[in-house]
Amino acid sequence: MNASTQLTQTPIEIAQQLAAEFAKTAAERDKTGGNPKAQRDLIRQSGLLGLSISKQYGGQGADWHTIFKTIQTIAQVDSSLAHVYGFHHLLIATVQLFAQPEQYGPWFEQTARENLFWGNTLNPLDRRTTASQLSEHEFIFHGDKSFCSGSIDSDVLLCSGFNAENKLLIGVIPTAREGVSFLGDWNNMGQRQTDSGTSHFEQVKIHKDELLLNPGPLSTPYSSLRPLIAQLIFVHMFLGVAEGAFETAKETVQSQKAWSKSLAENAVNDPFTQKHFAEFYVQLESVRLLAEKAVHTLQWAWDIGEALDAEQRGQVSIAIATAKIAATNSSLFITQNIFQVMGARATTAKLNLDRFWRNVRTQTLHDPIDYKYQELGEWVLTAKVPDPSFYS
Numbered sequence: 414m415n416a417s418t419q420l421t422q423t424p425i426e427i428a429q430q431l432a433a434e435f436a437k438t439a440a441e442r443d444k445t446g447g448n449p450k451a452q453r454d455l456i457r458q459s460g461l462l463g464l465s466i467s468k469q470y471g472g473q474g475a476d477w478h479t480i481f482k483t484i485q486t487i488a489q490v491d492s493s494l495a496h497v498y499g500f501h502h503l504l505i506a507t508v509q510l511f512a513q514p515e516q517y518g519p520w521f522e523q524t525a526r527e528n529l530f531w532g533n534t535l536n537p538l539d540r541r542t543t544a545s546q547l548s549e550h551e552f553i554f555h556g557d558k559s560f561c562s563g564s565i566d567s568d569v570l571l572c573s574g575f576n577a578e579n580k581l582l583i584g585v586i587p588t589a590r591e592g593v594s595f596l597g598d599w600n601n602m603g604q605r606q607t608d609s610g611t612s613h614f615e616q617v618k619i620h621k622d623e624l625l626l627n628p629g630p631l632s633t634p635y636s637s638l639r640p641l642i643a644q645l646i647f648v649h650m651f652l653g654v655a656e657g658a659f660e661t662a663k664e665t666v667q668s669q670k671a672w673s674k675s676l677a678e679n680a681v682n683d684p685f686t687q688k689h690f691a692e693f694y695v696q697l698e699s700v701r702l703l704a705e706k707a708v709h710t711l712q713w714a715w716d717i718g719e720a721l722d723a724e725q726r727g728q729v730s731i732a733i734a735t736a737k738i739a740a741t742n743s744s745l746f747i748t749q750n751i752f753q754v755m756g757a758r759a760t761t762a763k764l765n766l767d768r769f770w771r772n773v774r775t776q777t778l779h780d781p782i783d784y785k786y787q788e789l790g791e792w793v794l795t796a797k798v799p800d801p802s803f804y805s
Contacts, residue, residue, distance in 0.1 A: 488653025532567025603775030727798020
């Protein structure tokens with residue numbers, strides 16, 4: 414995919430082209446796990462890594478609808494790649510929300526110019542990495558971080574550590590910085606090519622101007638949009654996986670004969686099969702509409718910018734929590750129940766169709782959905798919006 418191709422295609426068309434390529438090897442790559450280097454390089458070459466960067470820094474300045482749609486499109490065939498690609502845009506947004514243009518401008522310009530891939534070693538729940546101050550302008554990060562999605566084969570890392578005052582410090586460094594290493598120990602049942610294992614910081618030097626201090630993490634309603642963007646990435650990943658499972662099941666059933674006891678000859682005319690697909694469709698449409706509303710609400714808040722107040726931010730969190738609950742439940746239901754309509758042959762290891770369920774089951778555990786119910790229920794009953802955290 415070259416520059417001239419990018420000029421004649423929309424971002425969503427480029428994502429569709431990438432998805433078609435990824436689909437050829439997705440089932441086999443899911444089995445083997447490890448780092449999808451070749452596929453990540455295709456994303457680099459596509460130009461989509463600059464999608465969320467403002468045009469003034471050489472990016473495309475796309476709106477959130479477009480960004481999330483590209484994530485959803487890739488997730489339809491490969492949720493691991495959708496995950497690391499989505500997190501790249503989350504990390505770009507994190508820097509924009511936690512810092513000022515004079516700090517992040519050069520990073521964005523280089524990212525857009527060189528198609529740099531950002532990786533995540535933030536994980537605020539893992540406190541094993543410490544941040545010690547050596548001098549007025551230099552810090553040392555030391556320790557381990559778990560769940561570091563997209564860290565291997567990244568070009569830039571978002572990293573964090575806790576200082577002696579128990580304050581979370583977040584920095585941006587080159588992945589190749591001396592002292593940074595990766596254990597490559599991610600071996601979970603799903604999201605097998607996200608490289609979400611452990612990163613190690615061995616006395617890594619962090620310059621003060623690499624720390625995001627102004628306004629800093631979750632310090633204002635506007636900066637607190639960061640976790641909501643993360644949650645909406647998950648919504649579109651779950652929706653994309655469910656859509657991919659749905660389309661796979663539909664294509665399979667359209668060529669099948671009906672069960673021997675059915676009065677219909679072909680599966681597409683069997684009333685029980687039709688009922689299952691109707692239920693799948695209703696659930697997908699419900700999530701699509703809730704996701705669309707959530708994206709619209711986020712874009713509204715994003716456009717308000719630093720003038721965003723706590724109540725407005727809370728409206729966004731409610732819209733996204735609603736979509737997250739629906740996307741979680743529907744994606745798990747659909748990816749499990751496609752086998753009910755496809756039959757026993759669909760369980761062959763060669764097809765590896767259980768990857769749809771394994772991937773959403775793994776990623777839906779990122780943060781407990783029970784607490785989304787609690788936040789939403791509290792708002793319904795008391796009108797109190799959720800308090801900002803790294804997960805809400």
